[in-house]
Amino acid sequence: MLPLLVAALLGQANDAGTAAPPGAEWIGLPGEAMPPPPAPAEARPPPVSSLPLPPTIEEPLRGSSPSLIYRPETPNKVSLHGGAPLTPGRRAATVAMGFPMLGARAMMGVTPALDLGLSYETLYGLMHDARVVGRWMLWNDGGLYLGVVGDAGPAFFSRLPTNDFRGSRWLTGRRNVNASAGAVLSMQGASPRASRFFLTGRCMLSLDTQPVQTDPLGGTPPAVLITPNLVTEIGLEAPVSEWVALVFRVGMDVHGRADDSLVMVTGAAGVVTALP
Amino acid sequence: MRALIRHQVLLVAGLGGAVLFLGACGEQSSGYTNSAGSLALSRDDAFLYAVDTDNDFVAVVDTASNTLVSQVPVGRSPERVVVGPDDTIYVSNRASRSVSVIKRGAGQWLEVFQIPVGVEPVGLAVTPDNQTLYVVNSTSLESPEVGTLTAIDVKTLTPRWDLVVGEEPRGVALINGNRALVTLFKQGDVVTVDLQGPAVVQRGTTLHQTVNATVLNGTSSGSAPPTFGGAQRTFHARGMSDVVVTPDGRRAFATTQWSREDTLTTTGGPTTPPGGPPGSYGGGGGGGCGHTGGVATAGLSTFDVSSMEETIPLADDLDRCDPSSDPNKDFPASALLSPDLERPIQGPVVSVMDSTGNWLFVANYNTDNVAVLPVASRQGLRPMGFDGFSFRPSSIHSVVPVGSGPNGIALSRDGKKAYVYNSFDHTISTLVQQGSGAEARLVTSGRALKVADDVLSPDVVAGRKLFFSASDSRMTAANTTMACGTCHAQNGREDGHVWMFADGPRQTPSLAGRQITGSAPFHWNGQFANLAEFLGETVNLRMGGTGATNDMAGQLAAYIDSLELPDNPLRTNAPTEAQLRGAQVFQTAMCNSCHGGQALTDNSFHDVGTLVRSGSNPDMFLDRGLNVPSLLGVSRTAPFLHDGSATTLRTRIFATRYNDLHGKTSQLSDGQLEDLVEYLKTL
Numbered sequence: 029m030l031p032l033l034v035a036a037l038l039g040q041a042n043d044a045g046t047a048a049p050p051g052a053e054w055i056g057l058p059g060e061a062m063p064p065p066p067a068p069a070e071a072r073p074p075p076v077s078s079l080p081l082p083p084t085i086e087e088p089l090r091g092s093s094p095s096l097i098y099r100p101e102t103p104n105k106v107s108l109h110g111g112a113p114l115t116p117g118r119r120a121a122t123v124a125m126g127f128p129m130l131g132a133r134a135m136m137g138v139t140p141a142l143d144l145g146l147s148y149e150t151l152y153g154l155m156h157d158a159r160v161v162g163r164w165m166l167w168n169d170g171g172l173y174l175g176v177v178g179d180a181g182p183a184f185f186s187r188l189p190t191n192d193f194r195g196s197r198w199l200t201g202r203r204n205v206n207a208s209a210g211a212v213l214s215m216q217g218a219s220p221r222a223s224r225f226f227l228t229g230r231c232m233l234s235l236d237t238q239p240v241q242t243d244p245l246g247g248t249p250p251a252v253l254i255t256p257n258l259v260t261e262i263g264l265e266a267p268v269s270e271w272v273a274l275v276f277r278v279g280m281d282v283h284g285r286a287d288d289s290l291v292m293v294t295g296a297a298g299v300v301t302a303l304p
Numbered sequence: 305m306r307a308l309i310r311h312q313v314l315l316v317a318g319l320g321g322a323v324l325f326l327g328a329c330g331e332q333s334s335g336y337t338n339s340a341g342s343l344a345l346s347r348d349d350a351f352l353y354a355v356d357t358d359n360d361f362v363a364v365v366d367t368a369s370n371t372l373v374s375q376v377p378v379g380r381s382p383e384r385v386v387v388g389p390d391d392t393i394y395v396s397n398r399a400s401r402s403v404s405v406i407k408r409g410a411g412q413w414l415e416v417f418q419i420p421v422g423v424e425p426v427g428l429a430v431t432p433d434n435q436t437l438y439v440v441n442s443t444s445l446e447s448p449e450v451g452t453l454t455a456i457d458v459k460t461l462t463p464r465w466d467l468v469v470g471e472e473p474r475g476v477a478l479i480n481g482n483r484a485l486v487t488l489f490k491q492g493d494v495v496t497v498d499l500q501g502p503a504v505v506q507r508g509t510t511l512h513q514t515v516n517a518t519v520l521n522g523t524s525s526g527s528a529p530p531t532f533g534g535a536q537r538t539f540h541a542r543g544m545s546d547v548v549v550t551p552d553g554r555r556a557f558a559t560t561q562w563s564r565e566d567t568l569t570t571t572g573g574p575t576t577p578p579g580g581p582p583g584s585y586g587g588g589g590g591g592g593c594g595h596t597g598g599v600a601t602a603g604l605s606t607f608d609v610s611s612m613e614e615t616i617p618l619a620d621d622l623d624r625c626d627p628s629s630d631p632n633k634d635f636p637a638s639a640l641l642s643p644d645l646e647r648p649i650q651g652p653v654v655s656v657m658d659s660t661g662n663w664l665f666v667a668n669y670n671t672d673n674v675a676v677l678p679v680a681s682r683q684g685l686r687p688m689g690f691d692g693f694s695f696r697p698s699s700i701h702s703v704v705p706v707g708s709g710p711n712g713i714a715l716s717r718d719g720k721k722a723y724v725y726n727s728f729d730h731t732i733s734t735l736v737q738q739g740s741g742a743e744a745r746l747v748t749s750g751r752a753l754k755v756a757d758d759v760l761s762p763d764v765v766a767g768r769k770l771f772f773s774a775s776d777s778r779m780t781a782a783n784t785t786m787a788c789g790t791c792h793a794q795n796g797r798e799d800g801h802v803w804m805f806a807d808g809p810r811q812t813p814s815l816a817g818r819q820i821t822g823s824a825p826f827h828w829n830g831q832f833a834n835l836a837e838f839l840g841e842t843v844n845l846r847m848g849g850t851g852a853t854n855d856m857a858g859q860l861a862a863y864i865d866s867l868e869l870p871d872n873p874l875r876t877n878a879p880t881e882a883q884l885r886g887a888q889v890f891q892t893a894m895c896n897s898c899h900g901g902q903a904l905t906d907n908s909f910h911d912v913g914t915l916v917r918s919g920s921n922p923d924m925f926l927d928r929g930l931n932v933p934s935l936l937g938v939s940r941t942a943p944f945l946h947d948g949s950a951t952t953l954r955t956r957i958f959a960t961r962y963n964d965l966h967g968k969t970s971q972l973s974d975g976q977l978e979d980l981v982e983y984l985k986t987l
């Protein structure tokens with residue numbers, strides 16, 4: 029994932045360095061030389077009716093390499109953290125490295141408003157949390173999207189609950205099965221590369237199917253202990269192309285279980301990309 | 305396209321469902337019980353059942369009102385109790401070779417049957433499906449040298465099979481319904497039994513090698529600092545009286561008494577721990593770290609039983625200075641070191657776990673308390689504990705004082721109460737949590753409930769408490785925590801251990817039924833002419849007690865005289881031909897010239913060719929030879945001889961048959977010697 033991040037970051041810096049005017053950029057494939065800059069306006073022949081039409085995305089520029097395509101900048105609509113859905117059949121994935129978790133998610137557009145997918149997070153091997161995820165767009169207005177999100181799945185821990193004193197359960201608030209539901213609000217400017225800011229708030233229920241008696245003679249817990257938690261997150265997806273965006277997010281989980289940590293602050297950086 | 309989408313959605317849903325299912329699964333049934341030893345709870349927790357060995361009955365207590373509601377007569381010397389899934393109560397009657405079956409009716413309880421079993425039945429377990437009752441017999445009905453595990457059909461109350469499991473077995477725990485662990489009291493290990501076979505699939509484990517890894521193999525199980533002071537200590541697990549299994553069936557825990565195998569010094573230790581100078585048996589006396597430097601240390605042996613193929617011990621290297629505080633170990637410290645010197649721990653006999661498998665409650669017979677510790681970590685402690693030399697974390701959460709001689713413990717199913725039976729006081733203590741959060745403490749709730757009266761003489765009652773007390777300052781120092789019963793375990797018998805004293809090896813002799821007080825001088829070297837001398841040396845100097853008065857000596861003598869000879873299946877009114885011939889050989893070989901009289905000893909001294917003349921720990925000061933021991937009950941006192949060099953009677957008789965130093969046996973035939981062995985087994 030790190031090379032992806034580096035490549036994406038370099039790509040963004042390169043774009044910023046050329047400072048090409050909107051609608052006038054050339055995209056080269058790896059290994060190809062950059063195309064020559066457009067000729068000065070005064071050097072161009074005057075427009076006449078017999079001249080060819082401006083190039084389109086489907087038509088290679090006459091006289092240039094066949095591998096070079098001129099394409100006007102298309103807005104990045106591939107969001108996995110905001111409220112904007114993928115279109116039906118479109119797939120996307122994200123990977124992110126952070127603290128204390130790293131994880132990945134893949135989703136697919138099922139209907140114009142509904143996406144489904146899978147997610148995976150790990151506390152660097154101490155806990156593995158796999159979930160089925162869903163997102164339903166409720167409302168949008170221009171660049172503003174409001175959706176509901178939900179997920180559910182099991183978590184696997186490297187240590188037994190009896191040997192997890194101040195361990196991954198305590199830190200994350202998660203247990204054998206975790207399910208969350210909540211809302212996501214995202215906003216994106218009109219520019220094709222405008223960042224999408226997102227804000228999520230979810231209620232996460234952790235189902236502990238192996239509850240242990242925390243204090244001797246403190247009472248036997250129920251067979252399944254359900255604990256509500258609040259999961260919040262803000263961040264942004266910063267597109268670097270039509271299909272790829274960097275994502276930065278921070279959050280805070282507030283735990284409802286007395287013997288868990290009160291909060292877990294999270295942070296992560298990664299990349300979101302459309303899948304072919 | 306639509307079909308493709310549908311397919312992918314189904315795939316995602318299927319994967320999600322699969323991981324959800326996998327996450328929800330994983331628990332397996334085990335042989336977990338919420339009680340151990342002499343105490344059990346009814347299935348609805350409404351009644352407590354306490355077996356009282358002295359009174360030969362089961363006391364029934366209403367837990368709601370904390371009142372005694374019934375006393376149900378059972379067989380002689382009832383030892384342990386277990387409640388089946390249908391609320392039937394089973395009691396092992398040690399002196400009756402039977403198991404009582406008690407049914408609970410409307411407000412009354414009745415012994416409906418006594419199932420004949422082996423000799424001195426102790427451990428009991430019922431399968432979760434209520435099909436089979438398992439009984440551990442200290443010896444079989446055919447031989448005093450081996451014990452058995454008997455499976456009894458719960459419906460017909462008849463035996464299905466009887467399986468030899470080893471010498472002097474005691475406790476049993478079921479693992480997932482198809483295996484059982486049986487503890488061997490003197491060997492200090494567990495036997496793994498395939499219950500479907502039935503067959504013994506593992507006769508022992510590598511426990512001894514594991515706890516002595518540094519010394520025996522040159523390897524260490526941990527990263528603790530090297531041996532304290534350069535001394536190398538090795539330990540033998542003894543007194544493995546009971547075993548419990550976690551609710552998930554992954555781990556088992558057996559109460560243990562670690563006994564030093566290396567040479568015991570008799571000088572003071574490098575430092576004198578708070579609490580006064582230790583006896584030479586104490587933690588400072590032997591050199592070493594904390595109490596593990598002492599002669600005997602309370603312990604807990606952990607076994608990984610998650611594999612069907614092998615039972616694997618998980619243990620600390622006891623020769624290391626600090627085995628207790630390693631946070632990376634997911635099993636309890638092998639040595640039970642109290643965080644509080646005012647509450648030492650000695651004589652763990654039974655233990656029980658809460659239903660979530662997080663806390664273990666260990667009843668300590670010699671220090672009259674219950675130790676509470678986390679099962680899978682070493683983090684249940686109050687912040688820091690003092691172990692005799694330095695402050696360091698203790699793996700023990702609490703040590704709760706109870707009554708005298710606790711040998712049974714049961715936990716209520718709501719996880720809020722622990723009941724303890726104090727066998728010497730005939731009382732039941734109730735433990736509860738007081739306070740909450742960081743202030744939570746375990747305490748006894750109210751006064752202990754007395755459920756039976758003393759039927760023994762006052763001197764015997766007092767003498768028994770003295771004999772088994774490792775916390776009475778008159779008998780032992782706080783940092784020594786030794787009782788007479790630490791070695792003369794199981795009702796004044798022996799522990800099967802050979803102690804390497806500075807003057808040579810000394811096997812613990814049994815005191816039970818041997819008319820000991822009338823057989824002075826005492827000890828293998830006969831250095832004590834009377835009991836007062838003996839107590840002056842052993843109690844004061846070795847155990848670190850402040851002193852035994854004449855009254856105390858009388859009480860101890862009264863208790864020792866009250867001890868019964870261990871039961872023996874071959875001691876019958878109808879001896880076999882071989883046994884009768886063996887009795888004649890006993891005379892022919894002139895065994896009776898020394899092993900004569902009622903106690904089968906003339907209290908004289910003889911060199912029977914067993915004195916250790918060389919090696920690292922030779923016999924010293926034995927110019928007269930060894931004090932002739934009584935042969936009463938000899939068949940159950942293996943290993944034999946003062947140095948424990950003979951593991952069986954037959955080995956002893958045949959190995960030195962031609963030197964005529966231990967009986968005139970050189971002219972006897974093989975058959976005569978075999979007959980002699982058969983006779984000796986009946987004594």
